[in-house]
Amino acid sequence: MMRTLPGVLLAACVVGCSEAETSAVPSAASPAAPAAVPKAGLGNRSGELVNPDESTMVFLYYDLAGMTPPIDDWVEEDNRVKYAQPLDKPAKRKAVRSELEAAAASVRGMGFIRLTMHANLSQYDPTYGEFSVQALAPSSMVSYDALGQKVSLRFGNGRLARLWRVPPNEAQTIRDKVGYGANVSLDALLRITDVLPGPGGGSITTDVIEYEMREARSGLLGRVRVAQQ
DSSP: OOOOOOSEEEEEEETTBTBSOEEOOOOTTSOOOOOOOOOTTTTTOOEEEESOOHHHHHHHHHHHHTOOOOHHHHHHHSHHHHTSOGGGHHHHHHHHHHHHHHHHHHTTTEEEEEEEEEOOBOOOBTTTTEEEBGGGSTTOEEEEEETTEEEEEEETTHHHHTEEEOOHHHHHHHHHHHTTSTTEEEEEEEEEEEEEEETTEEEEEEEEEEEEEEETTTEEEEEEEEEOO
16 A cells, blocks of 8 residues: 655656656756665554644554553543533543554554645755755754644655756746745655654654645645655
């Protein structure tokens, strides 16, 4: 179901050359990098989450880290239990526990994430012939805060994934469509490669496999695959 394609920018297409992908040769400024090898036990995961909510990402973090989530504590901290009448508490505990246990079970085997976010697209750089998708930069992260835990999602191959190379003759068409890039979103397919536990939460590292960029009014701008050479 999934394609394992980490590494260097391989192909892009823009509206105006239809929606078919066109090959691009990596420039000397973006040398190929070795493919990231998922941490032991993570490479066998084939499930996919689509725009997971914050609590789902907390459960995913615990599952990836091989840690047992403190469901007993979370049950007692849930407002439905905390503020229930004494006679109602047992039933409320049971209901909340069932929800949390189901949520924990739902993330097992998940190794991919599809994420929609603002692209934070840069202006075109004619010197290097590229746009920069700053949302995927190595310094960027997506934060999740739920159940008293904070989890961050990072992009391990962001240095390469953020580069969208476009020929100058096509770049002007894109620039006309996006303006200052304020309304450009991206839909990215991410492969989980690592997890780093920390106090009160931790971080999940992913590799960007591919993504699409869209402008709110103009529609599809391009597709980019980040592939191993």
